[in-house]
Amino acid sequence: MHTKEKPAAVAIRLVIAIIIAAYVLFPFLLLVINSGKETSDITANPVSLAGSSLGQFRFNIHEVINDPNFLFWKSFGYSTLITVVSLVLLSLFGAMAAWVICRNKTVWSTIIYFTFIASMIIPFQVVMLPLISTFRDVGKFIGIPMLQSVPGIVFAYLGFGGAMTVFILNGFIKGVPFDLEEAASIDGCTPEQTFFQIIFPLLTPVITTVTILNGMWIWNDYLLPSMMLGQNGKVMTIPIAIQKFVGSYVKRWDRILPAALLAIVPMIIIFLIAQKQIMEGMIEGAVKG
Amino acid sequence: MGTFSTGRKVASFGSLILGLVLTIAGLGLSMTGAGDLILGTLPINGTPTPIIFGRGAMFVIGIVLFFVGLYLFPTFKHHRAIVNIIFLFPLLFAFGVTVIIPLFLGIGYSFTDWNGILMHQFVGFGNYARMFKQTAFLWSILLTFLFVVFNMILVNLVAFLLALLCTSRIKGLGFFRAAYFLPNLIGGIVLGYIWQFIFSNVVTKFTGTYSMLSDTKTAFIAIIIVYIWQYAGYIMLIYITGLNTIPGDVLEASAIDGASPLQTLFNIKIPMIAPTITICTFLTLTSAFKQFDVNLALTNGKGSVQFLGEYIANGTEMLALNIYSTAVINNDYALGQAKAVLFFIILAAVSIMQVRISNKKEVEL
Numbered sequence: 001m002h003t004k005e006k007p008a009a010v011a012i013r014l015v016i017a018i019i020i021a022a023y024v025l026f027p028f029l030l031l032v033i034n035s036g037k038e039t040s041d042i043t044a045n046p047v048s049l050a051g052s053s054l055g056q057f058r059f060n061i062h063e064v065i066n067d068p069n070f071l072f073w074k075s076f077g078y079s080t081l082i083t084v085v086s087l088v089l090l091s092l093f094g095a096m097a098a099w100v101i102c103r104n105k106t107v108w109s110t111i112i113y114f115t116f117i118a119s120m121i122i123p124f125q126v127v128m129l130p131l132i133s134t135f136r137d138v139g140k141f142i143g144i145p146m147l148q149s150v151p152g153i154v155f156a157y158l159g160f161g162g163a164m165t166v167f168i169l170n171g172f173i174k175g176v177p178f179d180l181e182e183a184a185s186i187d188g189c190t191p192e193q194t195f196f197q198i199i200f201p202l203l204t205p206v207i208t209t210v211t212i213l214n215g216m217w218i219w220n221d222y223l224l225p226s227m228m229l230g231q232n233g234k235v236m237t238i239p240i241a242i243q244k245f246v247g248s249y250v251k252r253w254d255r256i257l258p259a260a261l262l263a264i265v266p267m268i269i270i271f272l273i274a275q276k277q278i279m280e281g282m283i284e285g286a287v288k289g
Numbered sequence: 290m291g292t293f294s295t296g297r298k299v300a301s302f303g304s305l306i307l308g309l310v311l312t313i314a315g316l317g318l319s320m321t322g323a324g325d326l327i328l329g330t331l332p333i334n335g336t337p338t339p340i341i342f343g344r345g346a347m348f349v350i351g352i353v354l355f356f357v358g359l360y361l362f363p364t365f366k367h368h369r370a371i372v373n374i375i376f377l378f379p380l381l382f383a384f385g386v387t388v389i390i391p392l393f394l395g396i397g398y399s400f401t402d403w404n405g406i407l408m409h410q411f412v413g414f415g416n417y418a419r420m421f422k423q424t425a426f427l428w429s430i431l432l433t434f435l436f437v438v439f440n441m442i443l444v445n446l447v448a449f450l451l452a453l454l455c456t457s458r459i460k461g462l463g464f465f466r467a468a469y470f471l472p473n474l475i476g477g478i479v480l481g482y483i484w485q486f487i488f489s490n491v492v493t494k495f496t497g498t499y500s501m502l503s504d505t506k507t508a509f510i511a512i513i514i515v516y517i518w519q520y521a522g523y524i525m526l527i528y529i530t531g532l533n534t535i536p537g538d539v540l541e542a543s544a545i546d547g548a549s550p551l552q553t554l555f556n557i558k559i560p561m562i563a564p565t566i567t568i569c570t571f572l573t574l575t576s577a578f579k580q581f582d583v584n585l586a587l588t589n590g591k592g593s594v595q596f597l598g599e600y601i602a603n604g605t606e607m608l609a610l611n612i613y614s615t616a617v618i619n620n621d622y623a624l625g626q627a628k629a630v631l632f633f634i635i636l637a638a639v640s641i642m643q644v645r646i647s648n649k650k651e652v653e654l
Binding site: 010013014016017020021024025027028030031034042043046047089093094096097099100101104112115116119121122123124125126127128129130131132133134136138141142143144155156158159160162163166190191192195216219220221222223227238239242243246253256257260263264267268271275278279282283286287 | 318343344347348349369372379384386389391392451454455461464467468469470472473477479482484486487490491494518522526530568572578579585612616617622630632633640
């Protein structure tokens with residue numbers, strides 16, 4: 001655009017943008033400053049810096065991190081383990097399935113594809129109760145506990161994340177020239193070699209996208225872990241730990257706020273590192289999904 | 290074409306057979322109730338410790354071996370088909386066990402007196418009749434619809450205005466976009482508690498009155514505020530992408546023709562991003578319907594209200610939370626499941642309708 005804008009208009013917009021940013025970021029600021037206060041200071045002046053000190057901040061964090069109801073490192077470790085394993089398996093199995101569905105134009109692959117798409121509309125609530133009883137029975141039957149266990153919840157994420165992962169990957173694989181695969185086949189590649197050595201490396205950008213989408217969902221998910229792991233199980237994720245922790249410290253803001261701060265810090269750090277990829281991934285997921 | 294070595298044949302058939310045997314043995318042990326297989330005892334530190342070959346391990350190793358055998362199967366003709374099956378199996382198996390089987394079981398259970406573990410009898414539409422007699426449930430349906438409508442309008446409006454702001458020429462665009470998007474990174478539970486603190490301790494300092502969360506109407510507004518705060522930044526990103534696809538020369542032409550900024554907005558920008566609007570409405574609609582975390586953490590559904598001549602204690606409880614508390618808190622699994630099925634039907638109907646209407650609009654434009 002070559003139209004000249006009045007400097008005043010630009011300045012006004014900048015001011016508006018700053019005010020909105022201040023409003024959006026204000027809760028984070030409140031969280032940080034109040035994490036370094038005692039309860040009495042929090043209730044007396046929640047907005048000002050009065051009473052907030054680094055020493056108190058360290059004390060609060062220390063109290064929270066080792067609290068038997070929170071066990072930050074343990075729940076952080078489990079959250080990380082569950083998220084990472086689920087993401088790796090979802091990307092691998094998702095790409096494998098999407099490739100087969102995309103490259104085989106048979107009735108079966110079409111049925112599977114449309115079942116996946118249709119299933120994306122199913123809300124978790126309609127399957128969660130029978131899911132728990134199914135997993136309990138299956139776990140007993142095969143001798144691997146599926147509830148309150150990491151393999152069980154990873155398996156569940158594989159099932160629930162599968163549809164969207166296949167859908168997005170399928171859209172991308174369609175655009176990969178089929179000539180590549182034909183050439184590989186003529187050169188003597190077996191189908192699995194073609195996939196792992198030629199197709200899979202080409203999928204890096206779209207796998208980044210699905211990893212971001214699935215990662216945000218799995219890391220922050222509350223309902224599925226709360227049903228499958230329970231509040232008092234030995235396996236806890238961060239959202240479960242927070243919920244349990246708040247239940248045991250009603251209105252103790254000097255405990256709850258530092259715990260909330262600890263819970264969001266890992267995500268914020270990841271965002272600061274991979275801000276561009278995360279924002280682009282979220283957009284692509286929405287536009288394609 | 291070459292032939293297959295004897296070694297490969299042996300490996301293939303051996304793995305297939307061993308895999309099947311182990312799988313069946315593993316399942317057989319649990320069906321007969323024998324439990325784990327004890328291979329023998331080893332004296333470790335003086336005490337005899339049994340070496341257990343768990344039936345779970347047996348089952349998993351069996352299945353893996355079976356697939357290894359299938360993969361090595363000496364055939365050229367069907368190799369591609371075998372690879373296809375192996376590639377599809379993991380995801381489809383997980384999908385079937387976690388989504389498809391529970392979906393059909395769930396629909397079935399909603400017609401019985403299922404208690405989460407067992408069912409004794411078929412009750413027909415009993416659960417469905419029962420839920421419509423619960424005033425609290427009717428209220429939660431109404432509340433959810435109100436929430437969805439308010440959110441769809443407000444989130445899209447706010448997000449679109451933010452997108453206009455973030456595509457205009459101001460300094461620090463990257464920072465503003467990232468800042469507005471930031472709340473979307475944080476899970477609903479944590480976010481709900483942070484805002485609970487703000488509403489009950491910070492806002493009250495300024496208004497000097499009771500907390501917004503203690504009154505049903507204001508608590509409902511509070512949920513909407515938090516939801517916009519969380520979601521608008523994300524929707525804004527999608528609108529920005531949409532706005533950026535409008536060709537620059539179209540905007541230039543309209544400027545040369547003397548169109549005012551408002552005319553450009555309504556006659557060029559909005560019609561040209563109609564597909565984006567569809568995506569965003571759909572996203573806000575479905576996510577608002579399923580809203581659970583913020584509802585749980587912010588108010589836990591509490592709030593008194595008079596509805597249809599009855600007093601309701603859970604005035605801010607929306608559908609998803611109502612289903613959860615019916616089943617998990619009140620232990621009425623069959624009723625909760627029936628509500629969930631209704632929830633599914635409503636969600637499916639609304640989404641299909643929404644997509645249809647938007648598609649028609651797009652064609653007209």
